Amino acid sequence: MKYGADLGYALKNINLTINPGEKIGIVGRTGAGKSSLAKVLFRLVHENTSGSILIDGQDISEFGVGDYRPRLGMIPQESTMLDGSIRHNLDPLNQFDIEQMWASLIKCNMAKSLSRKIIVLDEATANVDLETDKMVQELIRKEFSDCTVLTIAHRLETIMKSDRIIVMDKGTIAEIGTPEELLAKDGMFAQLVKTSDFGQ
Ligand SMILES: Nc1ncnc2c1ncn2[C@@H]1O[C@H](COP(=O)(O)OP(=O)(O)OP(=O)(O)O)[C@@H](O)[C@H]1O
Numbered sequence: 661m662k663y664g665a666d667l668g669y670a671l672k673n674i675n676l677t678i679n680p681g682e683k684i685g686i687v688g689r690t691g692a693g694k695s696s697l698a699k700v701l702f703r704l705v706h707e708n709t710s711g712s713i714l715i716d717g718q719d720i721s722e723f724g725v726g727d728y729r730p731r732l733g734m735i736p737q738e739s740t741m742l743d744g745s746i747r748h749n750l751d752p753l754n755q756f757d758i759e760q761m762w763a764s765l766i767k768c769n770m771a772k773s774l775s776r777k778i779i780v781l782d783e784a785t786a787n788v789d790l791e792t793d794k795m796v797q798e799l800i801r802k803e804f805s806d807c808t809v810l811t812i813a814h815r816l817e818t819i820m821k822s823d824r825i826i827v828m829d830k831g832t833i834a835e836i837g838t839p840e841e842l843l844a845k846d847g848m849f850a851q852l853v854k855t856s857d858f859g860q
Pocket residue numbers: 663670688689690691692693694695696697737828
């Protein structure tokens with residue numbers, strides 16, 4: 661996938677099968693192609709692409725937008741879900757703690773989209789503290805246990821309990837496996853864990 665005919669590949673040689681209900685964590689440095697992967701899945705980008713994406717065996721390019729978008733839920737990178745100003749608007753008197761607010765937000769989103777089976781969170785919790793992030797991830801595992809969830813995160817702890825982790829690099833999948841497999845492999849993911857403040 662390219663963002664323009666004259667531009668370089670934002671994604672290339674992606675070959676990937678995700679199982680129903682799987683929780684996938686996606687990491688990689690800035691510009692690696694994480695958001696692009698989410699965008700092609702939602703057909704937000706479909707020019708300058710080749711290859712195919714199948715959902716339940718059906719090519720998404722054959723879906724009408726009305727057919728498949730309702731099955732997918734995306735919280736995009738730009739929507740800092742509960743940053744200061746949104747929080748202030750939802751709870752101007754500061755009556756609720758952040759946990760209650762996140763729980764309501766997630767449940768709301770679910771009620772709105774019960775038929776959605778694939779959820780993508782693109783840095784949804786980038787601006788919350790570690791404790792809140794952990795609580796949100798726990799909620800997602802519980803509330804979305806039947807859904808396939810792709811979580812893009814800079815913070816390694818956010819995705820450490822995923823079923824599998826994808827490490828993106830320069831538009832390709834550099835590594836994929838369970839957290840344990842990737843740590844044992846001592847490659848890019850293990851390096852990321854070593855060089856971050858992970859666990860501090
Ligand atoms: N709208 C766009 N037009 C042109 N190039 C783009 C556009 N969006 C992204 N790119 C380029 O595509 C590549 C992948 O970007 P992408 O946003 O997928 O990275 P990312 O892994 O999500 O990065 P980040 O961690 O900063 O969010 C980068 O080289 C980026 O500059």
